[in-house]
Amino acid sequence: MTVQNNGMDVMTAIFQRRSVRHFLDAPVDRKIIMESLRAASWAPSGLNNQPWRFALIWDGELKEQLAKLTRYAAVLRGAAVLIPVFLDKEASYDHIKDVQAVGAAVQNLLLALHSKGLGAAWIGEILKNQERVLDVLDLPERLQLMAVVAVGHPAHRNQSSHRQSLEELIIFEK
Numbered sequence: 001m002t003v004q005n006n007g008m009d010v011m012t013a014i015f016q017r018r019s020v021r022h023f024l025d026a027p028v029d030r031k032i033i034m035e036s037l038r039a040a041s042w043a044p045s046g047l048n049n050q051p052w053r054f055a056l057i058w059d060g061e062l063k064e065q066l067a068k069l070t071r072y073a074a075v076l077r078g079a080a081v082l083i084p085v086f087l088d089k090e091a092s093y094d095h096i097k098d099v100q101a102v103g104a105a106v107q108n109l110l111l112a113l114h115s116k117g118l119g120a121a122w123i124g125e126i127l128k129n130q131e132r133v134l135d136v137l138d139l140p141e142r143l144q145l146m147a148v149v150a151v152g153h154p155a156h157r158n159q160s161s162h163r164q165s166l167e168e169l170i171i172f173e174k
């Protein structure tokens with residue numbers, strides 16, 4: 001595998017990345033999306049079963065149909081591209097581990113997009129309508145929706161977030 005040295009230090013990307021929910025009305029380079037999906041596909045998975053599958057939605061009408069399925073409609077409408085991420089049940093061997101692996105792929109995707117200067121939001125709220133997402137995209141039942149990642153050029157970088165301290169998070173050390 002070839003690694004291009006044009007990204008960002010991984011710790012910088014982890015600490016700088018924020019969920020971006022407001023985007024410029026500007027197209028994104030498909031090559032950056034494909035490179036970021038390649039990063040997603042290099043996530044770890046149990047038995048290396050790679051249960052993740054991705055859809056790419058550039059079409060405005062399809063975006064609108066998906067936007068109607070979530071209260072984060074404005075985020076989906078404003079994105080240059082939507083990336084629904086699925087777990088392929090036919091590739092699955094252990095549901096919990098497969099869901100974890102798809103989560104790792106989504107995080108790789110978010111970090112890669114950030115390192116390339118793009119912004120993204122992980123939209124989970126739309127999962128309440130996962131069957132309707134499959135209908136809109138005319139995709140088979142064996143695909144279980146895990147997230148829709150909304151991607152675009154950030155309209156601003158004012159996002160702030162917070163995390164609990166390590167003292168609260170580490171519950172055992174001996």
Ligand SMILES: Cc1cc2nc3c(=O)[nH]c(=O)nc-3n(C[C@H](O)[C@H](O)[C@H](O)COP(=O)(O)O)c2cc1C
Pocket residue numbers: 017018019020021072121122123124125126159160161
């Ligand atoms: C499983 C999951 C589901 C999420 N669903 C949504 C969502 O539906 N809408 C949204 O705006 N953000 C969603 N987020 C993003 C979180 O709100 C965000 O990651 C969290 O507030 C921390 O902010 P940060 O990403 O800027 O660090 C989701 C994140 C995860 C991991």
